[in-house]
Amino acid sequence: MRKQIAAANWKMNLTYSEGQQLLSDILKENIGGKENHEVIFAVPFPYLAMAKEKTNGIQNYHIAAQNCSHKKSGAYTGEVSVGMLKSIDVNYCIIGHSERREYFNETNEVLAEKVNLLLEAGMTPIFCCGEPLSIREAGTQNEFVANQLKESLFHLNADDIKKVIIAYEPIWAIGTGKTATTEQAQEMHAYLRSVIAAQYGADVANEISILYGGSVKANNAKELFACADVDGGLVGGASLIATEFVEIIKALK
Ligand code: PEP
Numbered sequence: 001m002r003k004q005i006a007a008a009n010w011k012m013n014l015t016y017s018e019g020q021q022l023l024s025d026i027l028k029e030n031i032g033g034k035e036n037h038e039v040i041f042a043v044p045f046p047y048l049a050m051a052k053e054k055t056n057g058i059q060n061y062h063i064a065a066q067n068c069s070h071k072k073s074g075a076y077t078g079e080v081s082v083g084m085l086k087s088i089d090v091n092y093c094i095i096g097h098s099e100r101r102e103y104f105n106e107t108n109e110v111l112a113e114k115v116n117l118l119l120e121a122g123m124t125p126i127f128c129c130g131e132p133l134s135i136r137e138a139g140t141q142n143e144f145v146a147n148q149l150k151e152s153l154f155h156l157n158a159d160d161i162k163k164v165i166i167a168y169e170p171i172w173a174i175g176t177g178k179t180a181t182t183e184q185a186q187e188m189h190a191y192l193r194s195v196i197a198a199q200y201g202a203d204v205a206n207e208i209s210i211l212y213g214g215s216v217k218a219n220n221a222k223e224l225f226a227c228a229d230v231d232g233g234l235v236g237g238a239s240l241i242a243t244e245f246v247e248i249i250k251a252l253k
Contacts, residue, residue: 003209004225004252005165005232007040007126008239009066009094010047019047023054025242031249032059038232039249040126041239042066042094045080049088064092064126067100070113082117093118094234096128096152098171108151115152119160126165126234127153128213129192133172141170145188146195158200166210167234168192173214175236182227185212189229218247225251 014022023041031039042064043051055061069079085093095118096111111127118125129148131141145168153161168188173180180188189210197205212224213234224230232252238244 001036002207002231003036003038003165004034005038005040005209005211006245006249006252007042007064007094007165007167007211007232007234008245009042009097009213009234009236010044010239011066011099011236012044013240014044014047016047016050019043020050020054022240022242023051026245026249027054027058027061029242029246031246034252035060037249037252038062040064040092042092042126048085048090052089062092063090064094065090066094066097068093068095068114068118070110070117072117082114082121082123086121086123091122092124092126092165094126094128094167096148098128098130098132098169098174102171108148111152112155115156115164119156119163124163124165126167126211128167128169128234130169130171130174130214136170136172141188142191145192149192149195154199158204161196161200162204162207164208166192166208167213168210169213169234175215177215179215179217179220179224180212182223185224185230186227189227193229216248218244218251221248221251225253 038060040062051063068082095114100106131144135144193205209231211232211234212230216233216235217238
């Protein structure tokens with residue numbers, strides 16, 4: 001049974017003490033979840049150690065970085081390497097978020113390099129993909145998103161691609177309060193799974209968790225997560241409010 005995942009993306013929000021408080025408020029709810037449930041907190045780099053410590057020993061709770069360098073090490077001022085993350089036992093990393101693609105010029109090719117480094121280190125990439133509004137309006141979203149997968153992931157072998165978590169995040173739904181309908185989400189998720197199945201076979205495709213991201217809230221999570229091919233969510237704004245994120249975790253199927 002593939003994993004059902006609630007992943008929080010704090011982005012560049014919260015002070016250190018606000019982050020501590022938010023984690024305490026969520027963790028005190030003690031939501032154990034089912035064996036196939038995972039909860040991931042993608043926190044800013046300076047908070048990783050604190051978040052690791054707070055979630056230490058809680059089964060199925062993990063900490064993620066929000067980005068990593070595509071270079072292994074060296075003279076790259078301001079960058080954080082995969083090896084550095086691994087050395088503090090951070091085992092998950094978001095890559096390819098649309099904000100990084102848009103504001104930091106991340107290309108599918110660079111993301112392929114990041115995927116390779118993360119997998120080599122035994123870490124789990126949370127690979128974001130998704131189309132802008134213009135592509136959705138032109139009706140070419142399927143080709144657009146499939147191409148993101150092909151260019152960044154399809155060089156991997158079957159064993160490795162199974163280790164990747166995919167997050168489909170239509171850009172027009174991120175931080176806009178505009179959520180994809182359950183039909184739009186399910187349609188894209190099923191399509192992406194079929195693209196993976198065409199390349200790697202149905203067994204591999206069925207093992208990969210595909211999260212939905214884009215204005216997931218407590219009041220729409222259950223409906224979205226109930227879709228057959230939606231395996232939870234990557235959550236921005238609502239992950240900053242303890243009561244909201246707790247309900248989102250509880251909405252996992
Ligand atoms: C995100 O940034 O990954 C995201 C989905 O944000 P929001 O939930 O705020 O739309």
